[in-house]
Amino acid sequence: MATHEATGESVADSVGWRTKFRYVLNGDFVRSLPFWGIPFVIMGIAVYGGIGYNIAISLTDTAGIGPVDWSSLDLEMYSQALAEPAVHRAAMNTFVLLVAFTAICLVLGLFLAVLLDRQFRFKQQTQMIYLLPMSLSFVVTAKLWVWMYDAEVGVINVVLGLFGISPINFLGNPSFSLAAIIFALIWQFSGYTMIVYLAGLQSIPESQFEAAQIDGASTIRIYLRVIIPQLKAASVSAAVVLMVFALKTFTFLYALTGGYTPPKGTDILATLMMREAFNNVQWAYGAAIATMLLIMALGVISPYLYYQHRQGSL
């Protein structure tokens, strides 16, 4: 790499340690270090230092106010969490949320992208409206949806009333609450999947569409057979983002009730972890659940990074 050596006077020296040292110093690794070194250290302390510290806390029995108690280190918190029915329920809800939210967002986003992948008036404005919820804080959208779901006069119940359905207390009834939350999150995120797919659609040359049209294929057929298979990369990266989001979603659920206890039937691992740690001051127990969440997130990210690496797109 270090062809710049040729200009340095050190070439004149025979291959002593000085030369080697200079060689390393002039190498691109060292020369690039001032650029990425500091951000890397800051990020490294925050992310990996944080993860390590969290795992360390999860091995203790720390609870209540006061410093971390390092006296006994074991996996007790993990076995306790794995045996706890509340954790099972939260894990189940997390799984339902993750699968339903990701799948529906992908399908709806793809539908919207195909819908807007054509010329028509107000196309730009329409796209802007579809994506608008993504610019809002989850605290804001949670407030909006509490009102939408109001048991008596909420918009959803008024609309259902038009079809003769009597009012439903969506957020208060455990058999509806999780579905209601998934629906609200889909409202916020489907614009995101839409623009990811739109970017993918734009990279497919028009000629492919035209060629298939000349062959007499219908539009639906062209999309199903020619266009959508080419959107695999877009689907994978959007799915990863959505799944990781589903694992960590906390703010929306917190803001629905304004507290650590989400509506009945919607407790997920992310909210359970926060409640155990910050509300019940069970720090070690909360840290153990946080580690489990991290492992799940890594389970989603690792295959993705490996896939990206193999595609050569890292």
Add this chain to the structure above:
Amino acid sequence: MARESLADIDVAGIVRGMNARRLGIYIVVTLFIAFFLAPLEAGILTAIKTDASIANTMPFLPPGADGVTAENIGTAFSQLQGGIINSLVMAVPATLITIVFASMAAYGLTMIDWRGQVGILILFLIGVFVPYQAVIIPIDKFWYQVFPLAQMLEPVARLKLVEPGHLQLVPLTITHIAYGIPIVTVLFRGYYQSMPTSYIEAAKIDGKSLTSIYKDIVLPLSKPMFGVVFIYQFTQIYNEFLFSLTIIKYANATAATMTLVLSGIGASISGVDYGLRMAAAFLAALPTLVLYIAFSEQFAKGLQTGGA
């Protein structure tokens, strides 16, 4: 259903297009516009209604002439203004510092070839996706027990430059910078990879230093990306809640950010004040909403490369 006026505009446009297929598409497009705007529309209308009007009219219909009030917006503003200012004071520097660090990091990891780069990059990428729950207890312990920065800065507050209560915004800003670096680095890296390498190769052959290549070539060329990244990251930080909750903790704290204050507004023992709540939600969202409407393309671009 809630957006009859918009439907009318579209119908007028369709008359010229005039075929069933096109009409079908317009109807579906319009229905989705209604779907995405309904919560916002119902919210805005509720914000300007009197309590009586909220109880008597449909949430998505405008109030009658006697049912309009600015009271909720006024109350919401007085409750929220401190939080909005805190959020801006924290989010602007946090975003700018993150961008400086991340653009440098991306340059070092994209434009300069060296072995082991992928390893470092993967560490950044994992940093993008890590659920913050996995580091949130350490963040609390770090800023309150290991390194109580806000407390350590209290002598500074005695100089009467800032109120002591606001000092908690410092650790919050640092936290946002540290956890913002990975995603912003990835955003810049994507952009630098798509930049033409010929300029840089030529400059290298001319014997320019890495620093001057960065300053003279890369920075001027990446101006549009700075816009995209600023919009993206500012929105993220302004809207963020988990770090605020962990570091500032209380909605009534002096340093409480917009999201923290908003999370507690409008709920009382006597029930929920929806008018106040909706007014507060809109005031709180206004800065990012304005930014989004002005720069929606940049926002979309940030999401496309960076993820939600």
